[in-house]
Amino acid sequence: MIGRLTQGQLIAAIGAVVLLVAMFLPWIGVGGTSLPSGISLPPGVSGAVGDTSENVWKGSTLDIYLLITAIVALIPALLALTDSAEEFSFVAAATFLLGVVAVILVAAFLTIDFPDGAERKIGAFIGLAAALAIAFGGFRSMQEEVAGEI
Amino acid sequence: MDANRLSQGQLVAAVAAIALFIISFLPWFGVSGAVTVGGTTIGGSQNFSLWEAENPLDIYLLIVILVALTPAVLSLMGDGADAPMASMATTLLAGVGTILILYQVFDTPGDADRKIGLFLGLIACAGIAVGGYLNMQETSGGERY
Numbered sequence: 001m002i003g004r005l006t007q008g009q010l011i012a013a014i015g016a017v018v019l020l021v022a023m024f025l026p027w028i029g030v031g032g033t034s035l036p037s038g039i040s041l042p043p044g045v046s047g048a049v050g051d052t053s054e055n056v057w058k059g060s061t062l063d064i065y066l067l068i069t070a071i072v073a074l075i076p077a078l079l080a081l082t083d084s085a086e087e088f089s090f091v092a093a094a095t096f097l098l099g100v101v102a103v104i105l106v107a108a109f110l111t112i113d114f115p116d117g118a119e120r121k122i123g124a125f126i127g128l129a130a131a132l133a134i135a136f137g138g139f140r141s142m143q144e145e146v147a148g149e150i
Numbered sequence: 151m152d153a154n155r156l157s158q159g160q161l162v163a164a165v166a167a168i169a170l171f172i173i174s175f176l177p178w179f180g181v182s183g184a185v186t187v188g189g190t191t192i193g194g195s196q197n198f199s200l201w202e203a204e205n206p207l208d209i210y211l212l213i214v215i216l217v218a219l220t221p222a223v224l225s226l227m228g229d230g231a232d233a234p235m236a237s238m239a240t241t242l243l244a245g246v247g248t249i250l251i252l253y254q255v256f257d258t259p260g261d262a263d264r265k266i267g268l269f270l271g272l273i274a275c276a277g278i279a280v281g282g283y284l285n286m287q288e289t290s291g292g293e294r295y
Binding site for chain 1 (some may be wrong): 206213
């Protein structure tokens with residue numbers, strides 16, 4: 001079944017799965033104040049003043065957008081797995097387009113829109129790489145479709 | 151430049167895109183509160199335009215506006231070569247933009263108040279999607295995507 005997928009579709013699908021996983025990893029970290037050395041907390045009190053991190057689901061519309069992008073990138077793979085593969089030339093272009101915009105949005109999130117004083121966590125970078133993979137996969141699919149028509 | 155060169159879809163998308171750009175400077179969200187000190191209540195409110203709200207929606211909608219204006223600008227410049235990707239891109243991005251704004255209507259950031267810009271922006275973005283779809287149908291001559 002997987003063999004039916006073209007190289008571009010496969011790259012986009014892998015990128016989509018990685019993106020979905022990355023969305024649950026920490027994207028933003030906020031460092032808390034640490035206790036001075038020599039001070040110990042009483043029993044039963046946890047070190048609640050420590051670092052906290054949040055994933056992409058808490059905060060903005062980026063979560064919904066990335067979810068839509070991942071679903072569109074997964075469509076060819078899902079069609080192949082369910083044996084209902086049809087010609088959807090629209091999907092390759094849509095995957096490429098949504099992937100490119102996702103790269104722009106995640107890059108903007110990491111630079112312009114990033115909350116002051118917060119720390120960039122691994123999830124954001126994996127998300128950026130996955131969005132790049134989706135865009136590349138979509139582009140490759142478009143090339144493969146054109147090559148197939150000639 | 152001759153506006154008659156524009157197809158109906160291009161015109162709808164372009165007008166809606168310009169409207170969305172203007173609307174983006176209107177208040178989209180608002181925060182209000184009141185404090186009572188010694189029997190005296192002090193209240194205040196602040197509105198935020200799309201650009202002031204900490205949200206990637208501003209960059210996304212700017213991309214939608216630019217993509218929606220591209221076919222119209224190309225046609226007006228007499229360079230109206232076939233750009234079927236542009237109308238597809240307009241429809242897709244504006245359609246997703248409409249979903250994102252609709253999501254903000256139901257789930258405002260930080261439970262802020264919904265302001266007029268949010269609703270007008272939703273209508274304008276949906277207008278771009280409709281324009282893009284009409285343009286897609288016009289350019290493909292009824293061919294299904």
